[in-house]
Amino acid sequence: MHSETEFRGHLAALAEPVKPVEGYEDKVMRRSRRLRRQRRMTAGAAAAVCVAVLVTAFRVVGFGSASQLAAPPPDGPFLGWSAAGDVDAGLVREATALWDAAGTGGPHTAVRAFVALRNDQQLHSIAVLEGYDQQGAARLAFFTSDVSAANALRLRADRPAPDPVTTQVISLVSPRLTGPVGAVSTDDFGTYAIVVAMPGVTTVRVSNTIIDDEMIGDPDAPTSRLVVQRFPLAATAPTTTISGFVKPNRPLAKPTKVFEVQGDGGADDDPRAVPGKVSAATGQQIVVAVQQIQAVRRGQLAVVTEGLVGRVTAVDVPRGEATIDLVTSTGFAGPAYTSISDVPGSVRGTGTSLVMEHIPTGSIVYSISAGNRVVMPDPCQPNDHVGAVTVGRASSDNKAASATSMELTPTVDLTHVREVSIMTSPAGGDC
Incomplete structure (x- = not known):
């Protein structure tokens, strides 16, 4: 029989974090420097990029010749999941006390932890708890801390508990997981995804379409049930994809994908992604049915994982519908800039295509290469970089110093859009 000390030692060894994948930072920085040299700019050095994947392993289930995934039975309204990794009981108590004081429904009862981890490589402490609020409603809460806030634990999100029967993964994607509550990170790569x-x-x-596939590192790098990953400030839950795999019990067999879902949501102070289903479509517009229509306003962006679908131009509250001008429509226009190289301009739909215009000319050569990503600011965000959405890619090179416009290829297949997320104000106001 092993002693309790030895057993906990083995668990701690299993929970050692995996080092960031080499090459990710270098690829991003090389691309940024190359594009900035093309523009002959002498701006300060680009912000350092690091991606760290936090891995803790608590239980690995054996599978037969075929990959299977059997959901643990629900615990009433709660997910009947075991914790990911060795749980820090002191951190659970600290997070629970904060939840009772900072949340709107304390004191909380029947609290249990999915994650309670100290000394993460990026976020100092992470806790994910579920429990009943004072009204008896099942809730899910995320907590983080970091060195910029003297490692003070802060409540970042307090949501209704997810469906215990259908849920396979829970996540939080936000640029507001460091520093004071509600504060947006000042780091260019200050958005974090917490996934269990x-x-x-x-x-x-975990991937996000704001970063090109060839820049996300080794796709076969090891992870486990818990991942903490860093992204640029433009990353949001609707543009994040989470895939889960199980490893068959066969030598040399590759893991099999068992689910692929969008990110769950952001912090309490982030714009909320309100879902809508397409009920009608023309070549210029789509009409979507929205249950949370009271949160929708004209001017808000409609997005899917791949990028921007269009902008809300009309809201019919009694019918619960919103009309959206597609990015290629003649009614669509707005400010935009190229990702990484930051070439400014504006985008406009022509009725059948999309163009970027008003590209500056002069002593600085604002060169855009084929495939360069063009993004559009979200009016519900505090600045042009947080939550910016990819609208298209340059269809060809724009090398001439006198060229002020170029055609873009939308990143979304607009003819097959069936559902969208409308980015709305967290307070329900205009944006």
């Missing part, structure tokens, strides 16, 4: 998958999942992959 159900027991039985052996690998989790």
